[in-house]
């Protein structure tokens with residue numbers, strides 16, 4: 007499909023192991039530092055993997071208004087920034103099947119001034135932006151608090167310096 011860029015030059019992968027929910031929130035704060043308005047974050051991982059927890063850390067790092075909780079029933083929640091800074095658009099795409107349903111949400115409306123996070127976004131929202139940060143969260147055998155997280159920056163927005171900054175923060 008035109009406009010989608012999943013070519014192999016986007017082979018960079020950042021892997022981190024998180025020891026508990028606080029570490030997951032801390033990674034979310036790293037995302038607040040590394041991301042900028044217009045970015046699209048595509049979160050994947052099973053039920054309870056920590057997608058909303060990660061987004062909560064991102065919201066805290068941005069300083070947006072409103073509690074970041076699961077948008078499962080509202081599908082999408084917009085968190086403005088109290089001083090006109092970067093907002094957060096938080097989406098749960100679990101129940102959304104078709105591209106038409108995604109497009110009906112008008113996610114791109116206001117997205118230039120926001121960071122957009124889509125839980126369960128893989129194979130659903132790639133058409134929205136040629137550049138994306140895919141984040142896969144995996145549970146770890148034998149440790150209910152641990153998560154392995156794989157971050158894949160895709161597309162021209164993610165210049166090497168941006169990837170390095172994210173890697174440094176995520177690995178600290």
Ligand SMILES: Nc1ncnc2c1ncn2[C@@H]1O[C@H](COP(=O)(O)OP(=O)(O)OP(=O)(O)O)[C@@H](O)[C@H]1O
Nearest residue numbers: 025026027030052053054055056057058059151153
């Ligand atoms: N390292 C960890 N990171 C995040 N959450 C963790 C971690 N360890 C344990 N947990 C627990 O796992 C749960 C994660 O819930 P959360 O709502 O963030 O998951 P989710 O991936 O958004 O789930 P859903 O698919 O239902 O939206 C919380 O109860 C949290 O306390």
Ligand SMILES: [Mg+2]
Nearest residue numbers: 057058076125
């Ligand atoms: Mg969730």
